[in-house]
Amino acid sequence: MSNTFNPDTPNIDAPAIEPPTTDPPPHPFEVSFASRVHRLPPYMFGRINNSLYQKRRAGDDVIDLGMGNPSDPPDPVVIQKLADAAADPGNHGYSKSNGIANLRREVAGKYHRKYGVRLDPEHEVIACLGSKEGFSHMCLALMGPGDTAIIPSPYFPVHMYGVILASGNVVALDVADSEKFLSNVAYTCENMTPVPKVLIVNYPHNPSSAVIEPEFFVEVVRLAKKYGLMVIHDFAYADVAFDGYQPPSFLSAPGAKDVGVEFTTMSKGYNMAGWRVGFCAGNAEMIRGLGTIKGYYDYGMFQAIQIAAIVALRATEATVENQSLIYQGRRDALVSGLRRLGWNVTPPKAGMFVWAEVPEPWKSSMSTMDFAMKLLEEGNVAVSPGSGFGTAGEGYLRMSLVENEQRLRQAVRQIGKCLSQSKTPACT
Structure with missing residues (x-):
């Protein structure tokens, strides 16, 4: 037998090819966000929230007037109805995404009692996981690339970024003067191509607390019909009003259901913020x-929460009215205290x-964000800088009324002490 090497015959005894002794240089794994995420700015309140967290970890008693998170x-x-309903095994399955029928009927009942508005609970009312969720998803339903919404300025962030996340564009108009706001809506529609698709309004307004009278919504409906605008009214503060003022419902204006919807919530007047119960009503x-x-x-939402919400709407109107009186007392305590310090x-x-103008010389000497940080770091009082609500908010602070009157008076004392100890603010 010949032992001549044949290169075409495989040698099964030969060792396998040696693998490389080192791995190739690693390529970092990249997470690529959608373009809509890149349109979002850095979170404006992150700096304040981080400092607040660190101070509380260190044991500081910080009075938090930043977030409108009810403390009552x-x-x-x-609460008892929630417990009873949660004990029922039948309430723990999936619920209807538009809300159970009895809850929608109760919402329609409240609109009829309070505003004289008749709603079909089957087609003109839907329950939401808080009004913020409903608003954001309404933007997804109505808007897309190339569509524009008119929003109030300064703006509650979701009014801006709910539109942006739906790939829409925004025109922000100043709400300080309601007549001028309406005039600017008309001007924008006359001079912009394509005409804006959605008009977003918010009264009582967050953050500025601006209010309007019913005639305002009559004009909104007229403009909506003239220019083909769909209207979204954020009515989050429908149940919190003072000195006899009654915030009007957009849906009470003649023809409102032809052109738009209104979002309400149980977070504020009913002190159910964490429950996430909101509603949208209006155009079917x-x-x-x-x-x-x-x-x-x-x-x-969890069906036990919906059942408890029915009881809240049906049986606690007096409690809601009393809550407004509590907020009114807190408002008076905070406003009178700030005025004694010389604030406008x-x-x-x-x-x-309370939408408070930053006093001089601070307003001219530092940004609203820096002023808010000063009050937090040196005065142990957290507030929301107006710049967090857009450029129109620069020069103002938003102070919430969630603390009791005693704590609010203490906050004023700490603010006064903080500012009196540094008479000459550094320029930025």
């Missing part, structure tokens, strides 16, 4: 669009906030 409990009857086709989006995103503050007629 719901009516005991509502817009409600249908929101329901379509929600059907893909969620299975509705207008008492709000509604809402959970």
